[in-house]
Amino acid sequence: MVLHPAQRQEPWPPGVAPARGFHGLPIPGGRAGSGMPPAASALGWLQGPISKCRESNIEASSLYSSATLRIHELTAEERAVYATLKPERLPEHVAIIMDGNGRWAGHRSLKRFLGHQQGAKSVQLVTETASRIGLPWLTLYAFSLENNLRRPRAEVNFLMRLLRSYLESNLQRMMDNNVRMRYIGRTHELPPEVQDKMAWAAEATARNTGTTLTLALNYGGRSELVDAFRGLAAEMKHTHLSPDRITEEDIHRHLYTAHMPDPDLLIRTSGEMRLSNYLLWQIAYTEIFVTERLWPDFRGIHLLEAIADFQRRERRYGGLGEGSADGSGEVDEEAERLKIAAG
Numbered sequence: 001m002v003l004h005p006a007q008r009q010e011p012w013p014p015g016v017a018p019a020r021g022f023h024g025l026p027i028p029g030g031r032a033g034s035g036m037p038p039a040a041s042a043l044g045w046l047q048g049p050i051s052k053c054r055e056s057n058i059e060a061s062s063l064y065s066s067a068t069l070r071i072h073e074l075t076a077e078e079r080a081v082y083a084t085l086k087p088e089r090l091p092e093h094v095a096i097i098m099d100g101n102g103r104w105a106g107h108r109s110l111k112r113f114l115g116h117q118q119g120a121k122s123v124q125l126v127t128e129t130a131s132r133i134g135l136p137w138l139t140l141y142a143f144s145l146e147n148n149l150r151r152p153r154a155e156v157n158f159l160m161r162l163l164r165s166y167l168e169s170n171l172q173r174m175m176d177n178n179v180r181m182r183y184i185g186r187t188h189e190l191p192p193e194v195q196d197k198m199a200w201a202a203e204a205t206a207r208n209t210g211t212t213l214t215l216a217l218n219y220g221g222r223s224e225l226v227d228a229f230r231g232l233a234a235e236m237k238h239t240h241l242s243p244d245r246i247t248e249e250d251i252h253r254h255l256y257t258a259h260m261p262d263p264d265l266l267i268r269t270s271g272e273m274r275l276s277n278y279l280l281w282q283i284a285y286t287e288i289f290v291t292e293r294l295w296p297d298f299r300g301i302h303l304l305e306a307i308a309d310f311q312r313r314e315r316r317y318g319g320l321g322e323g324s325a326d327g328s329g330e331v332d333e334e335a336e337r338l339k340i341a342a343g
C-alpha cells in the first residue's frame with residue numbers, strides 16, 4: 001500500500017537525489033532486459049511509503065509527491081468511482097494481463113490485428129488514468145515468449161510494428177503525463193529496430209517521476225526465473241556463497257523486477273482464469289481480479305473499479321486477518337485438544 005501523497009515524507013534524505021539512469025534494456029554482458037540498477041542497492045535507507053519486506057531494493061523515483069496527483073483530469077465517471085476509494089490504501093503496483101484482443105475483433109467480424117490496434121489505445125488510456133491517481137507502478141503483459149514462438153509470423157510482425165508506432169506516437173502523451181517507460185523480458189531477442197525505439201522511449205521518459213509503465217515484452221515468468229538463477233549462480237561463483245545460504249531475497253535481487261515492489265493487484269481481462277506464465281514469483285500474495293471485459297473495451301474507469309474491489313479485500317499474507325474471531329491469534333490449546341479428542 002502507499003500512503004496518500006499528502007501523508008508522505010520525501011523518501012530520500014535531504015540533498016540525496018533518487019537513483020536514475022536505468023532504462024530497462026539489456027545490460028551489456030548481463031541478463032536480458034532486466035537487472036537492478038546499480039544504484040538501487042544504495043537505497044537501503046529508503047523508509048516510509050513502502051512497507052514490504054524488500055523495501056531496500058525498491059527505487060525511490062516512483063514514489064509520488066502530492067504535486068503528481070491529477071484527480072481533476074479524471075472523467076466525471078472516473079471521479080465518481082475514485083471518490084469511493086480510500087486514497088491511503090491505493091495499491092502500489094498493478095499488473096495486467098491484457099487479453100481478448102482477438103475475440104474483440106472476432107465479435108465485430110474484424111481481423112485480429114484491429115483488435116490489437118484497439119488494445120493499444122486501451123494501454124494509453126489506462127496508463128493515463130493510472131498516472132492521474134498516482135499509481136506508482138503499472139506493469140502490462142504486452143507480448144509473451146509464447147506469443148513470439150506460437151503466433152503466426154504475420155501477427156508477431158504486426159505486433160512489433162504496432163509497438164514501434166505506439167511508442168512513437170504516444171511519447172508526447174507519456175511526457176505530458178509524467179510517465180516513465182521501462183521493459184522486462186528477453187528484450188534483446190526482439191528485432192533491433194524495435195529495441196531501438198524502446199530505448200528511445202525509455203531514455204526520453206527516464207527523468208519522469210510519475211507512474212512507471214513497464215511493458216513485459218518477450219516475457220515469460222519461467223524464463224525470468226531461469227535468468228535469475230543463472231545470474232545468481234554467476235554471482236555465487238564470485239562470492240563463494242554456499243547454496244544453503246541462498247535466501248528469497250537473493251532470488252528477488254536477480255529478477256527483472258528487482259527494482260519494484262511485487263504487484264498488489266493482478267487484473268486479467270476476457271474472463272480467463274489463468275496466469276499465463278506472468279510474474280510467477282512476484283504474485284505470491286497478489287490479489288487477483290478477473291473481468292469478462294475484453295482488453296480493447298477496458299478503460300481507466302475499469303481500473304478504478306478493480307481497485308475498489310481490491311480495497312474491499314482483506315490481505316492476510318498467510319497470517320490471521322483483522323476480522324478473525326479471536327483477534328489475539330492465541331489458540332485455546334485445551335479447547336482445541338478436547339475438540340480433536342472428540343473427533
Ligand code: FPP
Pocket residue numbers: 098099100101102103104116117119120123141142143147162163166215295
Ligand atoms: C491478447 O489478445 C493480447 C496480446 C497478444 C498482448 C497485448 C497486446 C496489445 C494490447 C497490443 C499492443 C500493445 C502495445 C503496448 C502497443 P489475444 O490476441 O490473445 O486475444 P484472444 O485471446 O481474444 O485471441
